[in-house]
Amino acid sequence: MGIHSGNAEWNGKDYMGYITLARAARVMSAAYGGQILVSNDAYEFCKDNCENVRVKNISFRDLGERRLKDVIEPIRLYQVLSKDLREDFPPLDTLDARPNNLPLQLTSFIGREKEMKQVKEALKLNRLVTLASAGGSGKTRLALQTAAEVIDDYEYGVWFVDLAALNDPALLTATIIVALGIKEQSKKTTEETLIDFLKEKEILILLDNCEQLVHACADLTERLLSSCSKLKIIATSREALNCKGEKTYRIPPLTMPDPNSNYTPEQLAQYESVRLFIERALMVNPEFRVNNENSHALAEICSRLDGIPLAIELAAARTNAYR
Numbered sequence: 001m002g003i004h005s006g007n008a009e010w011n012g013k014d015y016m017g018y019i020t021l022a023r024a025a026r027v028m029s030a031a032y033g034g035q036i037l038v039s040n041d042a043y044e045f046c047k048d049n050c051e052n053v054r055v056k057n058i059s060f061r062d063l064g065e066r067r068l069k070d071v072i073e074p075i076r077l078y079q080v081l082s083k084d085l086r087e088d089f090p091p092l093d094t095l096d097a098r099p100n101n102l103p104l105q106l107t108s109f110i111g112r113e114k115e116m117k118q119v120k121e122a123l124k125l126n127r128l129v130t131l132a133s134a135g136g137s138g139k140t141r142l143a144l145q146t147a148a149e150v151i152d153d154y155e156y157g158v159w160f161v162d163l164a165a166l167n168d169p170a171l172l173t174a175t176i177i178v179a180l181g182i183k184e185q186s187k188k189t190t191e192e193t194l195i196d197f198l199k200e201k202e203i204l205i206l207l208d209n210c211e212q213l214v215h216a217c218a219d220l221t222e223r224l225l226s227s228c229s230k231l232k233i234i235a236t237s238r239e240a241l242n243c244k245g246e247k248t249y250r251i252p253p254l255t256m257p258d259p260n261s262n263y264t265p266e267q268l269a270q271y272e273s274v275r276l277f278i279e280r281a282l283m284v285n286p287e288f289r290v291n292n293e294n295s296h297a298l299a300e301i302c303s304r305l306d307g308i309p310l311a312i313e314l315a316a317a318r319t320n321a322y323r
């Protein structure tokens, strides 16, 4: 069981708290059957205030700061202790239970349940899955989130290799070696060192932003996959690598409302593009609310921007300008 508390907006009919709910679900999924985990926010709220905590003699074990499988900032977790509850459990099912260098994200991840399921399926059947679509369409974010969720399938974890700033194909292998923290061996080429390391390991590598080095990435990926039988790769690229064994996945736009329909604010918030807009607008303007006056404009903005995450984030940041 996972308990978390956070903001939920009252929209006149229902509470909307997508981010809070998503975090609560992650806290829950870190727990084992029979274990009750409480996030720091919920702990602070209930440790002194709740009647039951006093009456039933409940206490909390501090489990430390943990990275949940949502790639956003770590969260302190507590386990509920009480005389009727089991006390000892295996290690928590969190991101830090496996080796990885997944970068922390500063903003929340929205939606994409269907796409993540499809990418995971693709990864089960193929050893190279390329997320290929236009700039700003959410390739990196989707790849990171999916990698975090499948980390338990890889004994040697998940490794993120940022190629965005790399223009020289000769440095590709060395960049991967550095990201994986492998030491160079003097008598071997960089590629031999890399292959030696990866050879028998169950490991997932995320090659991010391959578009500038498509051919080099295609060649190296082919060689790595043929020498290392348990290696899998997710690549993100504006164009496919076009190499053997590649499964290309094109990311669709975020779901969008129809600008010609009338929606209530809560109907609108079911669309991913609208949720992303609201989340990012709240970052610059905490008073931002969807209401009957702005809902039509919001539907129109999201659909005119074709549900492209980057464009929606940029538009949402400007809500501040009209305060």
Ligand SMILES: Nc1ncnc2c1ncn2[C@@H]1O[C@H](COP(=O)(O)OP(=O)(O)OP(=O)(O)O)[C@@H](O)[C@H]1O
Binding pocket: 107, 108, 109, 110, 111, 112, 133, 134, 135, 136, 137, 138, 139, 140, 141, 142, 209, 236, 238, 276, 309, 310, 313
């Ligand atoms: N599902 C999502 N939830 C929240 N934010 C998202 C989501 N998808 C994308 N974003 C945000 O939108 C922006 C663009 O996404 P991202 O960087 O993943 O796109 P990209 O396709 O990798 O772009 P590029 O081709 O430039 O590498 C980022 O700020 C990212 O955090």
Ligand SMILES: [Mg+2]
Binding pocket: 139, 140, 141, 208, 209, 236
């Ligand atoms: Mg990217």
